[in-house]
Amino acid sequence: MTTQVLICDDSAMARKQMARSLPPEWDVELSFAADGREGLEAIREGRGEIVFLDLNMPEMDGYQVLTQVQQQDLPAVIIVVSGDIQAKAHERVKSLGAIDFIQKPVKPEAIRAILLNYGILEPATTEQEPAAPPPLTDTSMIKVDLRDACQEVANIAMGQAADLLAKLLDVFVKLPIPNVNVLETSELTMALKAVESDSKASALCQGFIAAGVAGEALLMFYDGSFEDMARLMRIDDPLDPDTEIEVLMDTGNVLIGAFLRGVFEQLHMNFSQSHPVVLGRHCDLSELIKDKIHKWQRTLAIEINYQIESYNIRCDLLLLFTEDSIPTMNYKLSYLLD
Structure with a gap:
């Protein structure tokens, strides 16, 4: 009997990877949704007996979809598929019915194990002749571009960095959808000015380099966040003037290091980092980074805003890849872009 399977993820790359990873002998009819609202509508229409659900999505995120499915008692068995690997994320989705x-x-192999464990997929028997696998939805119809692929790579790396921070501080890190764009440096400066508020920020940068790829990672820590972060880090005197530098360096060491490792592991590349350098303290964002980008014409920019739940802590991680890095990134991701 054919099973109605829904893959709900805002990333075309993730939808394609998920579809390709399903057991080939599983008799399914596949549907796709690019955000939570589309996914919920597909479930209501009966196209989601089994749902593979992302958490970080626009319009309606995975937590909201789970809540609606639970409240409306919709007939869907939901398996969360996410880059947010925090223990508290696991606990929350289980409590919401995943x-x-x-x-x-x-x-x-992970997908197959879960499907077998819950009796969704029947185990193969040696006595039976293996049946020819039914054709799945043609994944060549799912088009993936550089921006989408980079966003999904960043999403996974972001989750790994957040998980490390969450374990160190015993907190839950709220994760956004990574913002990825190829910009002229003048456009980047304008974009930063557009999001500037009354809050000032302090920042550090760390250069990184791999074969054919180079750039700068910048961590911008907003004023008002230092005191709470110092207490979470158990720093004796959170009001000491040197505490801000300590907080900035320690947070950068965790978030930048883990994020870059996550990115380059997915690209199967070795990389190295320079020593972190404090760019400035209590300044406007555009002022903090202008000296770093004026020498570039274009950049592949990845921006992630980290927030810690229940605390007044907010910081931005900004990865700026040089224009010369873009062809290598395209090449490394090309097997996902067909």
Whole structure:
């Protein structure tokens, strides 16, 4: 009997990877949704007996979808598939009715194990002749571009960095959808000015380099965040003038290091980092980074805003890849872009 399977994820790359990773012998009819609202509508229409659900999505996120499915008692068995690997994320989705959790990037063996464990997929028997696998939805119809692929790579790396920070501080890190764009440096400066508020920020930067890829990672820590972060880090005197530098360096060490490792592991590349340098303290964002980008014409920019739940802590991680890095990034991701 054919099973109605829904893959709900805002990333075309993630939808394609998930579809390719399903057991080939599983008789399914696949549907896709690019955000939570589309996904919920597909479930209501009966196209989601089994749902593979992302958490970080526009319009309606995975937590909201789970809540609506639970409140409306919709007939859907939901497996969360996410780059947010924090223990508290696992706990929350289970409490909202998800039967299990799969970590991105997905592995076919992990999917098969869960489907077998819950009796969704029947185990193969040696006595039977293997049936020819039914054709799945043609994934060549799912088009993935550089921006989408980079966003999904960043999403996974972001989750790994957040998980490390969450474990160190015993907190829950609220994760956004990564913002990825190829920009002229003048456009980047204008974009930063557009999001500037009354809050000033302090920042550090760290250069990184790999074969054919180079850039700068910048961590911008907003004023008002230092005192809470110092207390979470158990720093003796959170009001000491040197505490801000200590907080900035320690947070940068966690978030920048873990994020870059996550990115380059997915690209199967070795990389190295320079020593972190404090760019400035209590300044406007555009002022903090203008000296770093004026020498570039274009940049591949990845921006992530980290917030810690229940605390007044907010920081931005900004990765700026040089224009010369873009062809290498395209090449490394090309197997996902067909």
